[in-house]
Amino acid sequence: MNIEQVRFNMVEQQIRTWDVLDTDVLDLLHVIKRETFVPTEQREYALMDIETPLTPVSKTQKMWSPRMEARILQDIALDGSEHVLEVGTGSGYLTALLAARSNKVTSVEIDPALTAFAAENLRRAKISNVSLHTGDAAHGFASAGPFDVMVFTGSMEVVPEAALTQLKAGGKLFAIVGKAPTMYAKILRKSAGGMITERTLFETQVAALENAARAPAFIF
Template sequence: MAGTVGGAEFRGPRRRLIETLQANGITDLSVLHAVDAVPRHAFVPSAVAHRAYEDSALPIGNGQTISQPTVHARSLQEMRLTGREKVLEIGTGSGYQTALLAQLAAQVFSIERMPALLDRARDTLQQLGIRNVSLLLGDGTLGWTTYAPYDAIVVGAAAPDVPQPYLDQLAEGGRLVIPVGDREEQMLTVYTKRGGQIDKREVGPVRFVPLLGAYGWGT
C-alpha cells in the first residue's frame, strides 16, 4: 500500500534529498525539479515511507526495490530530456521513475513483467493524476514495437549485453541508458544512435537486479 500522497511533513526531507543529489553531481535543473515535484513516499510501502527521502534503495514487495534516488537521477540526467520526447522505460517497478519521466518527457511507455507491481504502479500514477503514461505487462527485453521509435530508452535492470530490440527501436539521435555487466556489478552505459551507428559511453559502476527475458538473463 502506497504512503499518503499529501505529505507536507516530507517537505524538509525532500529538500535535503535535492541537496544530496546536487552534492552527488546532479546538475540538470529539470531532473532536480522532477524529484522535488514527485512524492517518492507515495511509491513505497507505508512501513518504509518515513525513509522515502533517504538516498537509498527501499523494498517495494515481490522481492523488488525502488532504486537509490541518486541512481535514478543519474540515469535521467544522462537522457538529456527536453520535454518533447517519447520515452520507453523497461521495468516500471514502483512507478516512481515512471512519474519522474512523465515530468520530463511528452509521452512515457513503460513495461513491467510482474502483474502485482504493475497494478500498484498504475493505481499510484492514477492517484497522482499522471496521464501521459502508458503501461504494458510483458517481457521488457522485447521493447514495445507498437510505439517505436523512441527518443530515449531507460532500463531499470542489468543486462549481460544490450538487447537488440532496444537498438532497433531507438530513434536517430536517441539515447539508450542501461546497466550492462554480470549479475554482481554493472556499468551504467549510454548508447546513442547517430547516422545508423551506435556510440557507447560508460558513466560509472552500478548494481541492479538482473534483466529477465528473452534477450536478458532468461527466466
C-alpha cells in the same frame, strides 16, 4: 518528522553531491513526492539513500536509490518532445519523473501486481501521459516503437540488438550492462546513419532484468 525538510536534505546531501546539478531535475524531486509511490510499509525509507523495497507488493523488486533516479534523469537529458520506453515500471516513480520531462512514456512491467500498483500511484499523482503494459520487454517493445529514448531499469549482460532496432535515429538508450560485481551505467546513441556509440557514466550494481539478454558463452 518534517517530510519537506527530509526531502530538502535528500536533494542537497544525497543527490546534488552526486553531480546532479540540473535545477529542473532537482526542482522536480520536490514536486513529485517519492514517498507516495512506495508501499505504506516502506514510507519511512522512501527518502533514504538506499534501494527502496517494494514489499509487500513485490517480494523481490526494489526502487533505485533516489540519487540514481535523479542522475539518470539528468544524464538522458530529455527536452519534452520524446516518446520514452521504460522497461521495468516498478512503483511508477521513475515513470512519473520521465513523464514530467517528455511527451509520452510507454512503460512495461512483467509483474502484474506492480503494474496495478504503479497505475494507482500515477493516477493519484495525476500523471496522464503514460501508457502502462504488463509483459516481457527485456528485448524492447516493438509494437509501440520506435522510441526516442529507452530506459531499462534492470541490468543486462549485453544490450540486445532487437532493442537497438527500435531506437529512432538520434535516439538514446540507457542500460546497466555487465555481470555482478562489475556493471556500468551506459548511454548508447544511434546516429542518423544508424551507427551506435556508447558513453559509460559510472560503475554500479543493480538486480538483473528478468529474461535479460546474456553475453554469448565462450567455447574453447
